[in-house]
Amino acid sequence: MLRINLIVIVAVVVLVLVGALVWGLLGGGETKKIVVMDDMDRELKLAGRPERVISLAPNVTEILFALGLDDMVVGVTTECDYPAQAREKRQVGDINVDFEAVLEQEPDLIFMMGGMEEARERLGELGLTVAVVDPKDLDEVMESIIWVARITEAEDTGTELVEDMQARIELVRERAGEFEHEPTVFYEVWDEPLMAAGPGTFINALIREAGGKDIAQDMPQPWGVFSEEKLFQEDPEVILVSWHDYEQVLKREGWQGLQAIKDKRVEWIDPDIIARPGPRIVDGLEAVQAAIFPEVH
Amino acid sequence: MQGNLSKSVIFIITLFLLLAGAFLALAWGSVPIPWSRLPVILFNPGPEEGTLQLILVQLRLPRIVLSMLVGFSLGVAGCVFQGLLRNPMADPYLVGISAGAGVGALMAMVLGWQFQVLGLGAGPFLAFAGGLGTVLFVYRLARVGGKVPVTSFLLAGVAVGFLLNAVMSVLMVAMGRDLHRVLYWLLGSFSGRGWTQVQLIIPYFIIGLIILVTQARNLNLLVLGEEAALHLGVNVEKSKRLLIAGATLLTASAVAVSGLVGFVGLIIPHIMRILAGPDHRVLLPLSGLGGALFLLWGDTMARSLMPPVELPVGVITALAGGPYFLYLLRRYRETYFGGG
Amino acid sequence: MSLYELKEVSFSYEKEPVLKDLQLEIREGSFLGLLGPNGSGKTTLLRLLSGALSPQKGNVFFKGQEVSLMEPAERARAMGVVPQEFNLDFPFVLEEVVAMGRYPYLPWWGALGAMDQEKIEEALYITGLERLRKRTINRLSGGERQRGVIARALAQDPQVLLLDEPVSNLDIRYQQEVFELLARLNHDRDLTIILVSHDLNLAAQYCSELALLSQGSIKAMGSPKKVLEAGLVESTYGVAVEVAENALTGRPQVSLLPHRARAAGEIENGPWVHVIGGGGSAQQILYGLKRWGFRASLGVVNAGDTDAEVARRLDIPRVLEAPFSAISAGAREANEKYIEQADFLLIADVPFGGGNMANLELALEAARRGCRVLRIKGKSIEERDYTGGSAAWLWEVLGSLGAIDIELEEVFNHLKGGVESE
Known part of the structure; x- marks a missing residue:
C-alpha cells in the first residue's frame, strides 16, 4: 500500500513538474520579447506586439499605413495627411506634442522623429516607450522600415515593401547610368531669401541618385541661404521648386538670363514625396528623375 | 487714490482668482475631465481613471505650478526693474537678460550640445548662465569709480542686448530647419515642462524672493532717484546690487525653464501699480501674484484653445494683456499721469 | 558753535578742479545762501556738505564728524536735502512721500510708529499741505510739490536743511512761498538752512549770510550788504549791475543793467x-x-x-x-x-x-x-x-x-x- 502510494505520489510530482516545465516553455514562447535597435541606437524591448501606437511624424505615419497597420495607429499629428485615412485618427500634436492627448490614448509605443529631445525625454519621464525614426539617406529609410516592421510584427509586408522600393531605386539608378550627360540642377527651398538644400538633405541625395548634379553640393550646411550670384555663375539647366508656382518662377524678375528659364526647365515637385523619408521617397526619386530628364516620360 | 479698492481687498481678490484659476486650469485641457470628478481622480482614482490621474498629476499640475512660479518671478522682477530704472515702461528683459539667455539657449540648439549641469539640460543651463552672465557683464561695464549709476547700467544693458541679439540672429540663420524650436523658445512656452523644471526653478525663486523682500522699502526710495535715496539714508550701491541680483536670478531661472515669455514683466507691475499704488512693499508681492495669475490663465488658454495645437504662451499674454492694459491706461490716465 | 567745518577741501569731477582748498565754517542756526556763477562750485559744495560727494583732498566735518564716513542713515537723520526739482513717474501720494523722510529712523520693513506719524503730521502742518496729503505727487502744483519735498526733509527731523536752487523752477509767488517757509523754519525753530541760489535778490532778502563763490573758492562771505557789493558782483559774474537798497528791508537789491552793459573796466584801454x-x-x-x-x-x-x-x-x-x-x-x-x-x-x-x-x-x-x-x-x-x-x-x-x-x-x-x- 505504502509503496503504491509512494509511487503514485512520485508520479504525480514528476507529472506536475514536467507539466509545469512544458507549460512554462510553451507559455514563454507565446509572450516572446521583441528587441529592436531604433535609429538613435537605443535598444527597445517590448513585451509583445504593440497594440496602440502613436506616430509623431508624417513619414512614420506613412510607413505604418504602408505596413497595413491602420488599426494599430491611435494617434497622429496635424501634419499627417497621407494616406487620407490618417486624417481620421486622433491628432495628438503638431511640432509640439500634446502630452495630455498622448497619455489619454494609452499607447504602448510612440514613434517620433529626430531632433525632439526634450519631448522624447518628457515622454520617457511619463513612462512611455519611444522609438526614434531618423533615417539620413535612402538606404536608411529602408532600414528604418525594416525595424519598424519587426517591432510591429509586420515583417512580411515590410520585406515586400522594401523589396519593391529597392527594385524601383535600381531602375532609376540604371537609367541614370544610361544618360551620358549629368544635368546641373537647382532646388529652390525658398525665394526670399533664396535658400537651397545641400548635402545631408534628401533632395540633394535624390538629385544625385537620379543622375543630376546639385549646384548646392558645396553648401556648408544642409539648409541655408544661397547666394544669387552663385546661382547665376552655376547657371543650372533645371530648376526644381516645391513651394512656388513654377510659372511664377518663369516670370521672375532678373532671372530671365538663366538658362533654365530660357529653356522653360522649371519643374514643380510635390514637397511631401521628397521631404518625408518614408515609402513615398521612391516616388520622389522618380519624380526628380522625370523632371531632370524629360526623355523619361 | 488709485482705483477704488483698498490694498488688502486687491490682495484677497488676486489670491482668490489665483486659487480658483488653478482649480479650473486643472480641469481644462485637450482631454476633457469634468471638474466635479477632479478630487476623486486626484486622490482615489477608479480602475479606468489611472491615465486621467497621470494627466492631472504629471502634466497639468506641474504646468500650473510652473506657470505660476514663472509668472510670479517675472511680475516681481519687472516691478523691481521698473522701480530701479525709474521707468514704468521697463521690463525684466531690458538689460540684456533675454538676449544673453537667448544666445545661450540657441548655442545649445545649434551645436546640439547634450549635457547635464545641476540637473539642468544644456539648453536651460546655457540660457540661465547666459542671462546671469550678461547682467554681470553689464553691471561691470557700467561701473564708474565704484558706483553703478542706473542710467549707465541701463545703457550698457541695452547696448550689450543689441550686440547679443545680433549674435542670436547669426545663430538663428545657422539653425536652418529647426527654426520653429527657436521661435517657440523666443515666444515662451510651457509645452512639455514638468516637475523637473519646477524643482529647478524653486531654489532660485526662493533665494531671489528673499533678497527682494528685504529691499522692497529701499526700492520705494530708489524710485526717487539715487541721490535722493542716499539723502534719505539708503545704502544705495548695496541696495542696487541686491535688487539687480535678486531680479536677475528670478528672471534668468524663469527664462531657463520657459523661454522668453513676454509682456508679463512689463504690464503686470504696471497694472498693479494703477490698482494698488506704488508702495513696493505691497506692489512686489502683488505683482508676483498678478504675474502668476496672468501666466496661469495664459498657459491654460495656450494649451486648451485649439487642441491639439498648442499656442506659444507669449502670444496669449500679448493678445490678452495688451487691450486690458490700454483700457487701464485710458481709464486712469488722469490720476496716473497727473495733470491729465 | 559751528555746524560745518571745511578744511582745505578740494574736489574735481575730472581733471579740472571744481573746488580748490576751500576753508569754510558754518554756524549753527545760520541761514546761508551760496551764490556764484555757473561752474563756480556752489552746487558741488552743497553736495559735499550733504555727503553725496566726498572731497579728494581735505575734510568736511559735521559737528566734528567726517561727513563722508557717516552711515547714510546717520547722515539722513542729521541733514535734510531738497533737490532743485522733484519729478516722479510713480504715483505716490504726498503723504507717502513725506513718510519717506522717516526712513532713517525705521526698521527694515518700515512700519510707522506714533512718533513717526507725529513728525509727518508736523511736517505737513508746517508746510501747509495737510489738505493735500492724499493727492498724487504729480498732481500738485510746482510750489506745493517743492513744499512737499521740504516737508519730507523736515520729517527727517534734521539739524540742517540743504537746498539746491529750491525755487528755480517756480514762479515768483511760489518762490516767495518757499522762502517765507524757510525763513520761518530758520527763525522759529533755529533750523540751519544752507541753500544754493541763482537769484541774488531772493537770497539777499531772506538769507542772514551769503557766500559768493567764484572759480572754486569763496570770494566773499558775510552779511548780504557786504557780499552783494556792485564791484564784487560785477567781477564775479562779469556783468554790469546796479546795487540798490530795498527801501522796505534795507537789504541790497541787484539789478542787471540791460542792453550791452559791460562790467566796469572791461574796455581796459577805453577812454x-x-x-x-x-x-x-x-x-x-x-x-x-x-x-x-x-x-x-x-x-x-x-x-x-x-x-x-x-x-x-x-x-x-x-x-x-x-x-x-x-x-x-x-x-x-x-x-x-x-x-x-x-x-x-x-x-x-x-x-x-x-x-x-x-x-x-x-x-x-x-x-x-x-x-x-x-x-x-x-x-x-x-x-x-x-x-x-x-x-x-x-x-x-x-x-x-x-x-x-x-x-x-x-x-x-x-x-x-x-x-x-x-
Missing part, C-alpha cells in the same frame, strides 16, 4: 570819462557810461547826493565832500587826480554855486591841458549861475577853449566815436 554833476543831474550820464562800458569817475559831489548814491550802486569811483559843505582843498585835490587821468570831462546840467565852483575851475584847468570837455546842453548858464556871474564867465572861457556843447542823447555816440577813432 576814461570824469563826470561833474550833482543833485541828480548826472544820473542818466552815469547809467549810460556804465551801460556802454566806459571807465568813469564822478566828483566832487556831496555824500548822500543822488548822483553820489547812483555812482555807489554802479560801483563808479567818486570823490565825496561832506553833506552840505563846500568843496574842500582835499576833495579838490583828489578830484584833480581823477581829472588828470581822464580822457573826457563831462559836465552835467548842474547849477553852480559857491560850494561847487571848484569843479568848474578844475574843468578850466583840464581844458587848458587839452583834455576834451563836453558840456551837456540844458538850461542856459545864466539860469544856473548862483555865483553872481563868475560861473557864467568861466563857462564862456571854457567854451573858447574848445569845450563842446552836446545833447544828452548824443553824448554816448560821441564818446563811442572817440573809442573807434583811437
